[in-house]
Amino acid sequence: MEAEQGIPVPQRYWAIVVIALGITLAVLDGAIANVALHTIARDLHASAAASIWVVNAYQLSITISLLPLASLGDRIGYRRIYTAGLALFTVASLGCALAHSLPALAMVRVVQGFGAAGIMSVNTALVRTIYPANLLGRGVAINAMVVAVSSAVGPTVASAVLSVASWPWLFAINVPIGLVAVFGAMRALPTNPGHNTPYDFLSAAMNAIVFGLLIFTIDGLGHGEATLGLLAQTLGLILVGYVFVRRQLTRTAPLLPIDLLKIPVFALSIATSICSFCAQMLAYVSLPFLFQNVFGFDQVQTGLLITPWPFAIVFAAPISGILSDRYSAGVLGGVGLIALTIGLVLLATVGAHPAPFDIAWRMALCGAGFGMFQSPNNRQMLSAAPRERSGGASGMLGTARLTGQTIGAALVALIFGVVPDKGPSVTLAVAAAVAGLASAVSFMRLRTSGGRGRITAETGR
The missing domain is CATH 4.10.860 (DNA Excision Repair, Uvrb; Chain A)
Structure with missing residues (x-):
């Protein structure tokens, strides 16, 4: 039961700050490079098609290494994986800033992606060791909020940096922050017992x-x-x-956590996460086209119109996190995803000449719904897994998010290719349908033994 008590205050606060810093760097760097691709391609004398590898190399290395690193974290300890990931990410960021050719930049981005995977693979497992069971939802809410906001504000941050500096500063700015985070990780993060099973x-x-x-x-x-x-x-x-x-x-502790997927509430939570992040990515990619190409807003106005979504998450995620310590993720997630579905439908049908306020409140509704879903869903995934398999659960959480985002981005490209004239509105309609499916899957958790009623503080289940 000692492991269920977390770590004491104020170490707990410093630990969650370190987690937030690391995950902000990892997620933000996945978003900011998109904005700088044109500038990077021009400065490095590369084609636009070749420059895509600045983004793809990073995403690919993260996705292929999340589960292996999560499994290694179960074996040797989450703090070691997280700290090593932070250090590798920081060194690679300096390498990206100093790169003078596109192949060199892409290669260092691969290394940077492996560092980011070290951060992402075990961050939620660390949250479980930091917080006591009866407050786990609050810790997960902070983590979920940081991930969501970092994803959403990435383009805005990149635009701000590029307005005053060249593209290498997008990566160089990570170095001092990363060094502080590495030092904090060594001082504040707790250790967990591992096992001696040979690595697969x-x-x-x-x-x-x-x-x-x-x-x-x-x-x-x-x-x-x-x-x-x-x-x-x-x-x-x-x-x-x-x-x-x-x-x-x-395998008794498989790298791909099939043992966890046999737990119905865990499997349904993974499915909910994939569908939800797919819906979110469908919206995120298509909304700038809708605002600029259809409604005629400029880049600055588009950035401001997107802001209500992450702003609403900042408020909704902590509230839902607190509620998730007492009430079912099936209900909280289902209700939140209904709100997301309604918001997406309203955006798809907003009309030809909407006022900024008409868009803003719809965006806020989407963000509030997504924030209401994410924290309880992540808490459910963590608490459904045995404590010694927290690394596997954390790795699956990140893998589900990236898989959903990858599917969503591919669907946007497919829809825009089939119906280019109505691409944004059709994409939002598809996003609403996927969000509705996610809501239905979330409510299905009420039929499982791990997804009903109130949650007891003693077990976290």
Whole structure:
């Protein structure tokens, strides 16, 4: 029961600040590079198509290494993985700032992505060791709020930096913050007992192949890649994926946490997360096109109109986090996702000449609904897993988010290719449908033993 008590105040506060700093750097760096691609391509004398690898290299290395690093965290301790990830991310950020060619920048971005994966893979597992069971929802809410806000304000931060400095400063600014976070991690983060089970390097390699092929296949479908190439990738994904899953079924603590997916409430929470982040990404990518190309707002106005979404999350996530310590994630998440669905429908049908206020309150409704869903959902995933499998649960949480975002981005490209004239409005309608599906899946948790009624402080379940 000692592990359920968390760590004492004020160490708890310093620890969560370190977690927030690390996750802000990792998530923000995934968003800011998009804004700078044109400038980077021009300065490094590269094509626009080649410059996409500045983004893809980072996302790919994160996705393929999240679960292996989470599994390693269960074995050697979450603090070690988190601190090493922060240090690697910080050093790679300096490398990105000093890169003088696109291939060099892309290579260092791969390394930076591995560092970010170290941060993301175990951050929620660390939250579980920092907070006592009866306050876990509050810690998860802070984490979820930081992730959501960092994703949303990334383009705004990038635009602000680029307005006064060159693109290398987007990466150089990480270095002093990263150094402070590394020092704080060594001082404030708690340790957890590991185990001596040999690490499954073969499963780690197969995991990288499976998720790499999954990303390339989804992205290729969205961008109209040649059918033969897609079929080859899909076949490879199925074959390697089959062998990978069969191997995981023979493990007591599998790298791909199939043991956790056998817990109904955990599996439903993962499904809810994938659908919700897919809906969010569908909206995030399409809304700037709607605001600028259809409604005629400029870039500054577009940034201001997007702001109510993350601003509402800042208020909703802590409230839902507190409520999640007492009430079911199935209800809280379901109600929040209904609000998101309604907000997306209202945005899709706002009319041809809306006033800024008409857009702003709809955006705020979407953000409040998303914030109401995210904290309870993440808490449910963590508390449904045995404490010694917190790393696996944390890795799956990050993997679900990235998978949903990847699918959402690919769907935007596909929809814009099929119906270019009505792309933004159709995309928002699809986002609303996916959010509605996520709400239905969330309510399904009420039928499981882990998803009903009030949550007891003693067990966190």
